[in-house]
Amino acid sequence: MSVKSGSLEKDTSDPEIVSVHQHGVYRPEVDTSGVDERRLLRRIDWHTVPxxxxxxxxxxxxxxxIGNAKLYGMTTDLHINNTQYLIALTVFFFPYALFELPSNVALKKLRPSRWLAFLMFVWGVAMTLHGIVDNYGGLVGLRILLGLAEAGLYPGIVYYLSCWYKRSELxxxxxxxxxxxxxAGAFSGFLAVAINKMDGIGEKPGWAWIFILEGLFxxxxxxxxxWILQDFPDTARFLNETERVWVIRRLQADSKFSAGGETFKFKYIKQSLTDWKTWLARYEATTANLLSVPPYVWSCLVTVIVGFVGDRTGKRAYINITLFSTGLVGYIILLTSRSPPLSYFAVFLAAAAIYPTVPNSVAWVSSNVEGSYKRSATLALAIGWANINGAVTSNIYRSEDAPWYRMGHGIVLAYIAIGWICSLAFYIMLRRENARRDAGERDEIIEGVENKHAHERNGRFASVEEARMEKGDEWSGFRYSL
Structure with missing residues (x-):
C-alpha cells in the first residue's frame, strides 16, 4: 500500500528540503493554535483578490x-481597410500566447509585485502610444508589443492565487x-462614449484619447x-511570522508540498511538457476562452456561483461536462434559429454555460499539478494555447455572414464539443490514475520502509518527504481532484 503523508520523516540531506525547512514549513517551535482561520483568510482575500x-x-x-476606437473613426484616420484591421487584431494573440510560459517562470523567480508591475507598465505605455500612432505599420507593431506585455497577467494571476489558497478555495x-x-465588457462602451467627447482637444481625435487616457491610468x-501587491506567503508583509507558518502548513497539508519554497530546476518545466495533463488541459481551456457573448451581468453572476459550488463540492469534472453540454444546446440553437427572440435566449444560455468553464477549468488544472514551477508552466501552456485561438475568433465572425453568422457559430460549436470530450477524458484518466495509486502501482522505494508494492521504476528516495518534493503530483501519495 502507498505510504501516506502522515508517516513523513524529516530529512536534511537534500539542500532543497533544507531550504523548505528554513522557510518555516515544519517549525515545531512556532505555535499557530491562536490563528483565527476565517479572519486571516478574509484578510488574505482583501490583500489579493480586489x-x-x-x-x-x-x-x-x-x-x-481598439474596437471602440474603430467605431469612432480610427480606421478612417489611419487609412487602413478592414483586412488590415483584422490583421492588427490577429497579430496580438501570437505573442500573447507564446510568451505566457516564460512570463510565468519569470514571475516565480523575480517576484509577482515586480514582474506584474513591469508588464503593466509596458502595456500601459504601448496602449498610450496607440493614441499617437499615425500609420498601419506602427499600429501592428504596437499590437505585437501589447500582446507580449499582456501575456503574463492572466496565467500569472491564476498561478499567484494557487500559491495562497487550498485546492478547495481556488x-x-x-x-x-x-x-x-x-x-470590462459592459463598461468599456460607456467609457468610450464619455472619452470620445474629448474629440479635438489637443488636436487629437476622440478615439486617440480612448487609448491615451486608459493607457496612462x-x-x-x-x-x-x-507597493500594493504582496508576493508569496513566506514573505508577505501583512502577515506576521506565526501567520506565515500557518498559511504554508495548511497549503502543504493540502498536498501543495512546495509551498514553503522551491529551487528552480529545468526538470520541472520538462515535467510539465511531458505530462499528459498539460496537453489535454490545453484543448479543454481552448474552448473555455472562446467567449464573446453580450449578457455580461448574467455571465458574471453564474460564474461566481459556479466557482463557489466547485469549491464546495470539488466535482469540477461534472460541472465542466454539464456546462459544456448546456453550451452545446445554446450554440445549436444559435446555428439553427431564425427567430431573434429565440436566438437572444440562446445567447444567455450559451453565456451562462460557457463563461464559467474558464475559471472552473483553470482551477481544476491547477489543483491537479504539484510543484510551483511545474504548476506555473502548466497553467501558462494551457492558457497560452487557449488564447492563441483569439486569432481564430477575430476572423470567424465576418460582416458578410450577418445577421446569423453560421460559420462563426459552427466553429465555436465544434470547439465546445472538443471541450466536452476533453473534460470527460481528463476525468476518466485522473480517476484511473487515482485507482492505480490506491492499488500501490505507483509506490516508490523509500529507504528503511517496508512496502511490498514499492518498485524501482517509481524511483528510490531517502524519505517520503524527499519523494514528495522531487515527484510533485507524480508522488504515489498525491490524489487528483475530480
Missing part, C-alpha cells in the same frame, strides 16, 4: 478598446477576479502595484 480583479479589468479594457477566487472581464496602476 487588486488582481482591477488589474484584469484593465487588461480587458486595454485589449478591447475556484471561487479565480471566478471573482475573472468576472472583472465581464464588467494603467501606467499609474503599474507603479502602485509595486
Amino acid at each position: 487588486w488582481l480583479a482591477l488589474l484584469y479589468l484593465l487588461n480587458f479594457l486595454d485589449r478591447g478598446n 475556484g471561487t477566487r479565480v471566478a471573482i477576479f475573472f468576472t472583472s472581464a465581464t464588467i 494603467t501606467v499609474c496602476c503599474a507603479v502602485a502595484s509595486l
Whole structure:
C-alpha cells in the first residue's frame, strides 16, 4: 500500500528540503493554535483578490478598446481597410500566447509585485502610444508589443492565487477576479462614449484619447502595484511570522508540498511538457476562452456561483461536462434559429454555460499539478494555447455572414464539443490514475520502509518527504481532484 503523508520523516540531506525547512514549513517551535482561520483568510482575500480583479479589468479594457476606437473613426484616420484591421487584431494573440510560459517562470523567480508591475507598465505605455500612432505599420507593431506585455497577467494571476489558497478555495477566487472581464465588457462602451467627447482637444481625435487616457491610468496602476501587491506567503508583509507558518502548513497539508519554497530546476518545466495533463488541459481551456457573448451581468453572476459550488463540492469534472453540454444546446440553437427572440435566449444560455468553464477549468488544472514551477508552466501552456485561438475568433465572425453568422457559430460549436470530450477524458484518466495509486502501482522505494508494492521504476528516495518534493503530483501519495 502507498505510504501516506502522515508517516513523513524529516530529512536534511537534500539542500532543497533544507531550504523548505528554513522557510518555516515544519517549525515545531512556532505555535499557530491562536490563528483565527476565517479572519486571516478574509484578510488574505482583501490583500489579493480586489487588486488582481482591477488589474484584469484593465487588461480587458486595454485589449478591447481598439474596437471602440474603430467605431469612432480610427480606421478612417489611419487609412487602413478592414483586412488590415483584422490583421492588427490577429497579430496580438501570437505573442500573447507564446510568451505566457516564460512570463510565468519569470514571475516565480523575480517576484509577482515586480514582474506584474513591469508588464503593466509596458502595456500601459504601448496602449498610450496607440493614441499617437499615425500609420498601419506602427499600429501592428504596437499590437505585437501589447500582446507580449499582456501575456503574463492572466496565467500569472491564476498561478499567484494557487500559491495562497487550498485546492478547495481556488475556484471561487479565480471566478471573482475573472468576472472583472465581464464588467470590462459592459463598461468599456460607456467609457468610450464619455472619452470620445474629448474629440479635438489637443488636436487629437476622440478615439486617440480612448487609448491615451486608459493607457496612462494603467501606467499609474503599474507603479502602485509595486507597493500594493504582496508576493508569496513566506514573505508577505501583512502577515506576521506565526501567520506565515500557518498559511504554508495548511497549503502543504493540502498536498501543495512546495509551498514553503522551491529551487528552480529545468526538470520541472520538462515535467510539465511531458505530462499528459498539460496537453489535454490545453484543448479543454481552448474552448473555455472562446467567449464573446453580450449578457455580461448574467455571465458574471453564474460564474461566481459556479466557482463557489466547485469549491464546495470539488466535482469540477461534472460541472465542466454539464456546462459544456448546456453550451452545446445554446450554440445549436444559435446555428439553427431564425427567430431573434429565440436566438437572444440562446445567447444567455450559451453565456451562462460557457463563461464559467474558464475559471472552473483553470482551477481544476491547477489543483491537479504539484510543484510551483511545474504548476506555473502548466497553467501558462494551457492558457497560452487557449488564447492563441483569439486569432481564430477575430476572423470567424465576418460582416458578410450577418445577421446569423453560421460559420462563426459552427466553429465555436465544434470547439465546445472538443471541450466536452476533453473534460470527460481528463476525468476518466485522473480517476484511473487515482485507482492505480490506491492499488500501490505507483509506490516508490523509500529507504528503511517496508512496502511490498514499492518498485524501482517509481524511483528510490531517502524519505517520503524527499519523494514528495522531487515527484510533485507524480508522488504515489498525491490524489487528483475530480
